[in-house]
């Protein structure tokens with residue numbers, strides 16, 4: 001009997017400690033962690049510098065509220081804006097909150113232009129969070145079912161389909177923004193055409209829409225650059241971050257550029273916990289380590305290594321549809337549901353995730369080393385081959 005609400009189908013394991021890409025359960029069994037708390041533990045587990053930064057900050061000041069100045073929050077905003085080429089940041093506690101800020105900002109921007117029902121274009125198979133607005137934006141009926149009435153002001157098009165977006169521009173004068181993941185995570189590690197973001201940028205510019213990127217999963221080095229949009233050579237108007245930003249501490253951010261950065265005024269938006277000194281210290285240290293250890297390039301190289309290794313292992317194996325991804329966001333699509341693989345991997349001491357029913361998703365810590373990646377390829381290749389050989 002658990003006193004927790006029945007919201008998760010958890011694996012029958014709990015972890016006692018971790019180090020780098022490794023976790024140990026209560027019985028002392030060791031696991032290779034290719035989930036990283038769902039793209040959160042960017043520096044792996046128990047990173048000494050992150051632990052040190054947290055200890056020092058906890059001994060100094062944890063929380064004061066946004067009634068007062070918070071120098072660490074200022075520093076974090078400056079650092080993020082500098083890295084992303086954006087102008088302003090709002091710091092919050094999670095991905096859904098970062099998207100909520102983005103959605104609210106866009107609506108206010110639309111009202112400022114005299115649009116009474118500001119509408120945001122969102123994608124099929126997208127995931128943006130579990131709050132009412134973000135689950136409405138999400139392109140997955142399972143996430144929405146039972147929570148109707150949904151929020152108004154969203155129109156949906158297929159992902160990676162520029163013509164569908166262009167068509168909406170023809171007849172819908174209420175559109176104010178496009179909200180899109182540069183690579184869809186929960187949707188099954190869907191990588192769009194290399195020109196997709198550029199084309200979206202062009203359409204947004206042509207119609208005065210804001211381009212809002214949900215980089216909650218793709219950001220902070222995950223896809224091989226600080227932000228995935230940098231590989232497309234564009235800059236968004238609004239960007240949501242969370243997951244890897246705090247190296248495990250709950251923190252999110254909504255960044256904005258140009259007119260979008262000037263929308264919110266005092267009283268328009270806020271958060272009690274958002275950007276407190278402890279969370280900001282964690283994010284600042286995470287960013288410092290990613291920078292100093294060149295972890296973006298490392299993620300790009302190791303991602304390529306893992307994808308190449310898996311392709312070799314699974315070459316010609318019936319039932320393997322595709323190995324794909326960007327940096328250390330990797331998907332192996334099979335031709336059948338494979339949630340069962342999560343349990344089998346766990347038994348072998350490997351933590352993986354399955355999303356969209358038939359895509360094995362790997363999101364290892366950015367610090368994964370080559371020998372560890374080789375073990376991951378070996379173990380997963382074998383598991384998938386055994387699973388498909390029935």
Ligand SMILES: *Cc1c(COP(=O)(O)O)cnc(C)c1O
Pocket residue numbers: 094095096097099127128129130181185186214215216217242243
């Ligand atoms: C995880 C995720 C979210 C939601 O973040 P939470 O911190 O769980 O609210 C939103 N968008 C994307 C792309 C995500 O991967």
